[in-house]
Structures are given as C-alpha cells and as structure tokens.
Amino acid sequence: MRVAVIYRYESDHAREVLDYLRDFSRQTGHELEEIDPDTPSGAQTCRVYDIVEYPTIIALSDSGQLQNVWRGRPLPTISEVSFYV
Structure with missing residues (x-):
C-alpha cells in the first residue's frame, strides 16, 4: 500500500498539512x-486520479489502484x- x-x-493549507x-x-x-x-510528476498523478481539490490524501494498492480518497478539509483522522500504511 502507498498513501500520498x-x-x-505555497498555499493557505500547507501549514495544516505539515502539522498533520x-x-x-x-x-x-x-x-x-x-x-x-x-x-510535472505531480500534475500527472492528479490527472490519473482526477484530483482537482487540495489537500487530497489518496491510498493506493501496490498495483496503483485507488483504494480510498479524502478530498479537501477537514483532513481525515490519523x-x-x-489503516492503509
């Protein structure tokens, strides 16, 4: 599993994400x-998984299949x- x-x-939500x-x-x-x-690689990831809202947390299987996604704020609980790491 991979979580990203x-x-x-450089955004208003960066501090919240760094604390998380x-x-x-x-x-x-x-x-x-x-x-x-x-x-460039981040933009490609966003296109592949249709991510248009930030911050977004994605959980991926080892084969790259999307397992779960949390979009925007508030951030999910730890x-x-x-569970996905």
Whole structure:
C-alpha cells in the first residue's frame, strides 16, 4: 500500500498539512508521501486520479489502484489513514 498527500507547498493549507504529516509520523511511525501538483510528476498523478481539490490524501494498492480518497478539509483522522500504511 502507498498513501500520498497532494497539496500545494505555497498555499493557505500547507501549514495544516505539515502539522498533520508531523503528527501522523509521531503517532504511527510511518511517513506519508508528499506530492506537489505543480511539478510535472505531480500534475500527472492528479490527472490519473482526477484530483482537482487540495489537500487530497489518496491510498493506493501496490498495483496503483485507488483504494480510498479524502478530498479537501477537514483532513481525515490519523486512524483512518493509518489503516492503509
């Protein structure tokens, strides 16, 4: 499984996402992948999974199949996301 957070680093929600990532790492011992939609690879990921709202958290299977998606705010609880890591 792979879990990624897609958000713009220079945005009004960046601080909230960074706090969430820090708390997630402390509570679970796992790190979430960060994707910037303004990079070429990030834009490709957004097109593939039809992501147009930020922040978005996606859980993917090892084969790349979308398992779950959380769009916008409020961010999901850490326990909801930790199921997928």
